[in-house]
Amino acid sequence: MRLTVRGVIFSALFAALLAGLSFVSLHLPFTPVPITLENIVVMLAGALLGGGYGFFSMLLVVVLTAVGLPMLDGAGGMGVLLGASGGYVWMYPICALLTGLLVRRVRGSGLKSIFLIAVIAYVFGDLLCYVTGVGWLAHVYHLSLQKALVLGAYPYLPGDAAKAIVTALIVVPVRRVFTVSRIVGMPGRSGVSTEGQPEYPSA
Secondary structure: OOOOHHHHHHHHHHHHHHHHHOOOEEOOOOOOOOEEOHHHHHHHHHHHHHHHHHHHHHHHHHHHHHOOOOOEOOEOOHHHHOOOOHHHHHOHHHHHHHHHHHHOOOOOOOHHHHHHHHHHHHHHHHHOHHHHHHHHHHHHHOOOHHHHHHHHOHHHHHHHHHHHHHHHHHHHHHHHHOOHHHHHOOOOOOOOOOOOOOOOOOO
16 A cells, blocks of 8 residues: 555544544443444544555554554553453554445445445444454453453444444545545546546446
8 A cells, every 4th residue: 555645634633533532431330341432533544544444543543552653542542442441442543444444335325334334334344353352351350252242242232333324424524525535635547537536436
């Protein structure tokens, strides 16, 4: 992936957006894992910036958190990444990468496209985080897998589905005007700039 100034800027903006929205959280009394808006930024980063820059933007979050910047709910450092919720954060770059790669394959802007993007965002931009998130939670608190799922997965699934739908409702109209190539300043596959042209034909 050839880095562009616009691509790096938008990647940094999405990383900053995640850091800002991480303050919007709801701590449940029965689990150390809060409800946050971070995962909707992961989904949007992949879908709007594409796989490469989506990955880069979320990697910035992980790296900057690791070096101590207050990227997650005003906190940073390896202690955050190794804490109860750290396992979810590790997967953010991969989730954004896969979301971006798959959303680009969805054509059109009708209800079918909205549904497909929502499913992709939900499965690859969100549920994938639970693979490492729940596993690490079980390790930190010495829980069984079933108990870790009760504390770190099941309560969040309905809300995450709603976030995936919101993601699709944002992405579909935005990409009618701003293609991934236009946002990140990359030429189209033919080598010619796609600015002002639809990336996919309408349904």
